[in-house]
Amino acid sequence: MVLANFATLWGVEPAELNEWFHATYVDAYHWVTTPNVIEMGQYAHGIFATKPYVSSANYIDRMSDYCDTCKYDPDRDTGEGACPFNALYWDFLARNEDELRSNHRMRLMYGHVDDKRDSGTVSEIRDRVATLRDRASDGELYSQT
C-alpha cells in the first residue's frame, strides 16, 4: 500500500510501476500485481476501485509504527521536516480535482482541500512538492529534511 500510495501521489506511470514490481519480487505474477498495482494501488482504470487508495501520513501513522522513528513529522504539511506524504497527498487531490471532486467518497477530503485553499496553504503545499521533486531529481529525497 505504501509503495503504490507513494507512486500514485508522485504521478508514476502505472505500467512502469507494475514492471518495477515484476522486476523486484520473484512472486510478482501478472494476475496478482496487475489488478492490485494498476487498479487498486493506482486507480488506473477506476473499474472496480471506487476511489484512489491514497493517503497522507495520518493513515500511515495510524496503521503502522513507521512514523515513530522517522525524521519527518507526520503532523506537518509544509516546511522543513514536514512529512512528504502530506504535501504530496494534498497536491494530488488539488491536481486531480476535476476528475475526483464529483466522487461522493471524496467529498470529505475535498472539504479539507477547500479549507486549505481558503487559508492559502495549497500554494505552500505546491512549493513543498516542487522542493521534493527537485530533491528527487538530485537523488536526495531522503537525505535532507
Ligand code: SF4
Ligand atoms: S512521517 Fe516518515 S514514516 Fe511517517 S508517513 Fe511520513 S515519511 Fe513515512
